[in-house]
Amino acid sequence: MVLISPNALAEQANIIIDSDIEHLEVHGQQTTNKDVVNSADKLLSKQGVDFSQAGGVSALPILNGLMGDRIKVSIDGGDITSSCANHMNPPLSYTAANQITLTEVIAGVSPVSAGGDNIAGVINVTSLNPEFNQTEQLSWQNGNVSAGYRSASDTLLASINTQMASKNISLSYQGAYEDANSYTDGNGHxxxxxxxxxxxxxxxxxxxxxxxxxALKLTHQHIPFQGFANQYMDMTNNDSFGALLRYQQTLENDGLFSAQANWHSVEHEMGFFTAEKTGMMPMQTSGNDFSYQLHWQLPLSNNRTLLLGQEYYLYQLNDSWPAIEGSTMMGPNDYININDGQRKRAAVYGEWQQSFNNQWWMSAGVRYEYVSTRAGDVQAYNTMSMMGMTNVNALAANEFNQLNRQRDDQIIDATWLVKYQLNHNETIELGLARKSRAPNLYERYSWGQSTMATTMIGWYGDGNGYVGNPDLVEETAHTISVGYTLTTEDYSASATTWYSDITDYIDADVISSFTPSNNHTRNILEFNNVDAALFGARMDISYQLTEKDDGNWTITSNISATHGERNDTHTPLYQIKPLQTELAIAHQLGHWKNSLSWQWVATKERVDNNRLENVTGSYSLINFTSTIEWQNVTMTAAINNLLDHYYQLPLGGVSIANYKQDNTQGFEQMAGTGRSIDLSVSYKF
Known part of the structure; x- marks a missing residue:
């Protein structure tokens, strides 16, 4: 019996769920490595994931109105932690589209076998999927080279995939390269x-x-520069190395045991590299992730399966800001932001899946995690008073060093998923979950109090400053999700609604403010636990028109809405997407495919005043794509934002780069990309 190679037990569990409750929680997408000159977020956007604007390859995912670390992002079953005070190197930034063979999005009520330490859901990305053949000798299997161009940002892209295989051995290499200039908006700016x-x-x-x-996977990434328009700093280098070792063994009755060990290390630097946003301050961060996972999939009968797992994660972080020679304010010492930071997680889980009959299917699971964090002593640039003013960072460092900084969290997750088949075409699904996440190291241990120090902290792109809080506790979400699906030969529709009540949601409260220039105030906020509630709904419809001589025609549409607010003040949470809808018509004639889509986003009026979030106007975009396959060549031409419409990104944050160039207009919202002609060609060999 030849083993299945997708992402061990965790992925196999998700695949089981995908087939049974697909429309309620799981949106899966198998790729064929044709969409190879793209980033991972382009693939995930098609599956209902929103993104908070950041660097060109470092956008932060948003699920059900929840961003960043609240989502578990699993790359081949391993964890990668963002080692940056601005989250410039999130997990998804470490993989390119040509490396991905499967993406799965499990929003809200994700099963405990899919991972813990999250309240928003799970994004699984699979790239470790070795292929074998039936020959005894190692021989060439397949290969693919691709190149692409985007006009709005003058971007050049290239990628290569190669594969050799035999009956017992598989070898492959995947590489990708992107080089982009700053893009232009709909006004041509x-x-x-x-x-x-x-x-x-x-x-x-x-x-x-x-x-x-x-299976063994070795990875390396090099980013020599990446601009972050909505942050005060830019990325000036990001070098990472990773290794993953996996062992799988089939057990009796088609069971499976999987053991995996992961390591990922990154050296990250921030500063300034372009005249488009200038400055002098350097920052250096090093991070290491170590983890292992042990998973068992044990079929107890034809309709019952028990999933068991034990996992351990260790994350280490050092974050310092080197002194600038000759600077009175930024010297003579290095500013030690986080020293010997550690975050440890130990977890066990059990999950039961059962089909009672042809109509009822159920999954129930419990997961326990022990999370421990700590950080060493820190120091400010200096202890001197400037112009008779108190050195608030020196005082804060002394106070921080006197603290007992060990913090422990105990997390219990529980999920229950059930599906009922009304008839051959209709299904109702229900999910209940209790999910928790412990604070990250920056939320707990960022100690600086000055304007300069606080504005270096935060991944929100809002121009504000942030102070950590060692007394934060874990946030816990109680979520209910209900879904309905209807599927016929030519027509399918699904509707999902969900509600999350979050205890000790990690938000931020204003503790002071500052005025960079021209009386455009920004706030300094401290991370704090509050209670919050989020709810939303999504509907998807697809209709297959009657097949005709001129090809197949398909019409698809979707609409989604999200609402989030704090319980104490009933004020909006930050970066909640406004109402959005999309309508597309697709045509296929043989190997020629075309798609024309229209997307409309409503005005964003509910904004977080603590973060001085901007209101954004409604907008609509028209996009066109045409792809043709001829023998071993695939060519794609696309025109995105066909009418060259100017719009502002409702989840994009503010443009600090623009503010530094011209502060008369204040902190304007990030603008979206104008008309872009995107071309790509791929050749199989």
Missing amino acids: KVLDTLYQAQNHALIAAWQDETQQV
């Missing part, structure tokens, strides 16, 4: 500081016999 360059490499080797498989 350059959106400053959005340029970047990135390259990703992955080597995969695997061996298997009839009952077991061993």
Whole structure:
């Protein structure tokens, strides 16, 4: 028996759920490595994931109105932690589209086997999927080279995939490269500081016999620069190395055991590299992730399966800001932001899946995690008073060093999912979950109090400053989700609604303010636990027109809405997407495919006043894509924002780069990309 190679037990559990409750919680997308000159967020956007604007390859995902660390992002079953005070290197930034073979999005009520330490859901990305053949000798399997261009940002893209295989051995290499200038908006103006360059490499080797498989994946990423228009700093280097070792063995009755060990290390630097946003301050961060996962999938009968797991995660972080020679304010010492930071997680879980009959299916699970964090002593640039004013950072560092900084959290997650088949075409689904997440190191241990120090902290792109809070506790979401699906030969529709009541949601309260210039005030906020509530709904419809001589025609549409607010003040939460709808018509004639889509986003009027969030206007975009396959060549031409409409990104934050160039207009919202002609060609060999 040859082993299945997708992402071990965690992925296999999700695949089971995908087939049974697809429309309620799981949106899966298998890729064929044709969409190879793109970033991972482009693939996930098609599956209902929103993104908070950041660098060109570092956008932060948003699920059900919840962003960043509240989502568990799993890359081949391993965790990667963002090692940056601005989250410039989130997990999804470490993989390119040509490396991805499967993406799964499990929003809200995600099963405990899919991962813990999250309240928004799980994004699974699979790239470790070795292929074998039936030959005894190692031989060439397949290859693919691609190149692309985007006109709005003058971007050049290239990628390559190669594969060799035999019956027992599989070897592959995947590489991707992007080089982009700052893009232009719908008015033809350059959106400053959005340029970047990135390259990703992955080597995969695997061996298997009839009952077991061993796979090794080695990765490297190099980003020499990446602009962040909505942050005070830019990325001036990001070098990472990773290794993943996985062992799988089939057990009796089609069971599966999986053991995996992961390591990821990054050296990250921030500063300034372009005249589009200038400055002098350097920052250096190093992070290391170590983890292992042990998973068992044990079929107890034809209709019952038990999933068991034990996992351990260790994250280490050092974050310092080197002194600037000759500077009175930024010297003579290095500013130590986080020293020997550690975050440890130990977890166990059990999950039961059962089909009672042809109509009822159920999954129930419990997960326990012990999370421990700590950080060492810190120091300010100096202890001197400036112009008779108190050195608030020196006082804050002394106070921080006197604290007992060990913090422990105990997390219990529980999920229950049920599906009822009304008839051959209709299904009702219900999900209940209790999910928790412990604070990250920056939320707990960012101690600086000055305007300069606080504005270096925060991944919200809002121009404000943030102070950590060692007394934060874990946030806990109680979520209910209800879904309905209707599927016929030509027509399908699904509707999902959900509600989350979150205890100790980690928000931020204003503790002071500052005025950079021209009386345009920004706030300094401290992370704080509050209670909050979020709810929303999504509907998807697809209609297959009657097949005709001129090809197949399909019409699809969706509409989604999200609402989030604090319980104490009933004020909106930050970066909640306004009402959005999309209508598309697709045509396929043989190997020629075309798609024309219209997207409309409503005015964003509910904004977070604590963060001075901007109101944004409604807008609509028209996009056109045409793809043709001819023998081994695939060519794609797309025109995005066909009418060159100017719009502001409701989840984009403010443009600090623009503010530094011209502060008379205040902190304006980030503008979206204008008309862009995107071309790509891919050749299989």
